[in-house]
Amino acid sequence: MTTPRPETLAKLTPVLTRRWISPDAWRIGSYENLDGYAALRKALKAHPDDLIQLIKDSGLRGRGGAGFPTGLKWGFIPQGDGKPHYLVVNADEGEPGTCKDLPLMTHDPHSLVEGVIIASYAIRANRAYIYIRGEAVHAARRLRNAVAEAQAKGYLGRNILGTGFDLELVVHSGAGAYICGEETALLDSLEGFRGQPRLRPPFPATHGLYASPTVVNNVGTIASVPYIVLGGADWWKSMGTEKSSGPMIYSLSGRIANPGQFECGLGVTLRELIELAGGMQPGHQLRFWTPGGSSTPLLTAEHLDVPLDFEGVAAAGSILGTTATQIFSDQDCPVYATYRWLEFYHHESCGKCTPCREGNYWMVRVYRRILAGQGTHEDLDTLLDTCDNILGRSFCGLGDGATSSVTSSLQYFKQDYLDYIEGRTAPKLSDKQLVGAH
Numbered sequence: 288m289t290t291p292r293p294e295t296l297a298k299l300t301p302v303l304t305r306r307w308i309s310p311d312a313w314r315i316g317s318y319e320n321l322d323g324y325a326a327l328r329k330a331l332k333a334h335p336d337d338l339i340q341l342i343k344d345s346g347l348r349g350r351g352g353a354g355f356p357t358g359l360k361w362g363f364i365p366q367g368d369g370k371p372h373y374l375v376v377n378a379d380e381g382e383p384g385t386c387k388d389l390p391l392m393t394h395d396p397h398s399l400v401e402g403v404i405i406a407s408y409a410i411r412a413n414r415a416y417i418y419i420r421g422e423a424v425h426a427a428r429r430l431r432n433a434v435a436e437a438q439a440k441g442y443l444g445r446n447i448l449g450t451g452f453d454l455e456l457v458v459h460s461g462a463g464a465y466i467c468g469e470e471t472a473l474l475d476s477l478e479g480f481r482g483q484p485r486l487r488p489p490f491p492a493t494h495g496l497y498a499s500p501t502v503v504n505n506v507g508t509i510a511s512v513p514y515i516v517l518g519g520a521d522w523w524k525s526m527g528t529e530k531s532s533g534p535m536i537y538s539l540s541g542r543i544a545n546p547g548q549f550e551c552g553l554g555v556t557l558r559e560l561i562e563l564a565g566g567m568q569p570g571h572q573l574r575f576w577t578p579g580g581s582s583t584p585l586l587t588a589e590h591l592d593v594p595l596d597f598e599g600v601a602a603a604g605s606i607l608g609t610t611a612t613q614i615f616s617d618q619d620c621p622v623y624a625t626y627r628w629l630e631f632y633h634h635e636s637c638g639k640c641t642p643c644r645e646g647n648y649w650m651v652r653v654y655r656r657i658l659a660g661q662g663t664h665e666d667l668d669t670l671l672d673t674c675d676n677i678l679g680r681s682f683c684g685l686g687d688g689a690t691s692s693v694t695s696s697l698q699y700f701k702q703d704y705l706d707y708i709e710g711r712t713a714p715k716l717s718d719k720q721l722v723g724a725h
C-alpha cells in the first residue's frame with residue numbers, strides 16, 4: 288500500500304462523513320455535541336420559502352444518481368393547495384457498487400433525521416418517510432432509534448421546539464428490490480402495491496404519495512441540508528466545481544489497496560481517489576472502472592484524469608451516477624464482468640415493459656454462449672441491436688442502465704469478446720452453465 292502525498296490528502300473534504308469516527312456518533316448526545324440540531328433551530332426561525340431559496344443558491348444536486356437540482360425540485364411543490372405534502376427519502380441504495388447511504392445511516396443517522404425535519408418544514412410536509420432497503424436491518428435499527436431519540440427531545444412530533452410545526456417520521460423497510468429505488472416504483476411499494484414504475488406525467492411533485500405533492504430525495508441529498516443551513520450557500524459552493532457544487536462521498540471498491548468511502552469535493556479524479564485508497568493492489572494495473580455504479584458506461588485507464596463531476600464524466604461519455612467507482616485490473620475480464628451485471632439486471636427487471644424484460648433475458652443467454660466458447664461474430668451485432676432496442680425504449684431507467692456496460696465494453700474491449708469467439712481465451716462457463724443459451 289502506498290501513502291498518499293500531502294497535496295492529495297488535502298483533497299479529502301469530510302463534511303457528511305466527519306462524525307463517522309466519533310465514538311457513539313449515532314447517539315443523540317454525541318450528535319448534539321458535534322453541532323447536531325443547531326441547523327434545525329436556525330431553520331425553524333426562517334421562512335420556508337427562504338430555505339428553498341438557500342438550497343437553490345447552494346447549487347445542491349441530487350445524490351441519488353441523476354443530479355437534479357434539489358432546490359428546484361422543492362420549489363415544484365404547489366403551496367396553498369390544501370393537500371397533504373410528503374417528503375420521501377430514498378434509502379434503497381441498490382445500485383451495484385454503491386455504498387454511501389448505508390454507512391451514513393449507520394454511523395450518523397441523526398444528520399439524515401435533522402435534514403428530513405428541515406426539508407419537510409421547507410416544503411410544508413407534516414409526514415415524512417424514509418424508505419430503506421429491507422436487508423439493511425442494522426441501519427434501519429439505528430434510524431428507528433434516532434427517530435425515537437429525536438422525538439423524546441422534541442425535535443419530532445407535535446409543536447417541534449415550540450414553533451407550531453408538526454412532523455411525523457416513519458422508517459419503512461422495503462422488501463429488497465432494485466426497482467423500488469426508482470422513485471415512482473418506490474411510491475407504489477410504500478403504498479402497499481407491487482413496486483413498479485408509474486407513467487409520468489403526472490410527476491410526484493403534484494401526484495406523488497397517495498396522489499399528493501411529494502418530494503423524493505436521496506439520503507445524501509437530505510443529509511446535506513443541515514450543513515448548508517449552518518454553513519451557507521457560499522461555503523457549500525466553495526467545494527466542488529462550478530456546476531457540481533459541494534462534497535460527495537465516493538465509494539471505492541475492487542482492486543485497490545484500501546476500499547471504502549472517500550469524501551472529496553465533486554471533480555476529484557480517479558487518479559487522486561486511487562492514491563487516497565493506497566494505490567492499486569500489488570501486481571494489478573487499472574484496466575476498466577465504473578464512475579457511478581454498474582448502470583454507468585465503463586471508463587478505462589485513459590480516463591484517470593477525468594474530473595468526477597456531473598459535467599466531466601458526461602463529457603467522457605459516461606454518467607456520474609452514484610459515484611460508486613468499481614475498479615477492475617488487467618487480471619479481470621470485461622466480458623465476464625458485464626455478464627454478471629446483466630444477470631443482475633435480468634433478475635431485477637420488474638417485467639412491466641417488453642424491451643427490458645425480454646432484452647435482458649436474451650442478452651444473458653448470448654453472454655453465456657460467448658463465455659462458454661460457443662459465441663459467433665453475429666452475437667456481437669445481436670447484442671448491440673438488442674441494446675439499441677432497450678435504450679430509450681424502456682419504461683424506466685433500469686432498462687437503459689442495463690445496456691451501459693454492454694455497449695461500453697464492446698466499444699473499448701471488443702478484442703476480449705473476439706478472443707472468446709475465436710478460441711484464444713479459454714471458456715469461463717461450462718456447457719452445464721449454458722442451459723437455455725440457445
Ligand SMILES: Cc1cc2nc3c(=O)[nH]c(=O)nc-3n(C[C@H](O)[C@H](O)[C@H](O)COP(=O)(O)O)c2cc1C
Nearest residue numbers: 349350351377379380381468469470504505508684
Ligand atoms: C432502477 C433505478 C433504481 C434507483 N435506485 C435508487 C436508489 O437506490 N436510491 C436513490 O436515491 N435513487 C435511486 N434511483 C433514482 C431515483 O429514481 C430518484 O431519481 C432519486 O431518488 C431522486 O433523489 P435525488 O434528487 O436526491 O437524487 C433509481 C433510479 C432507477 C431508474
Ligand code: SF4
Nearest residue numbers: 638639640643683686
Ligand atoms: S425498464 Fe425494466 S424495470 Fe423498468 S419498467 Fe421496464 S421492465 Fe420494469
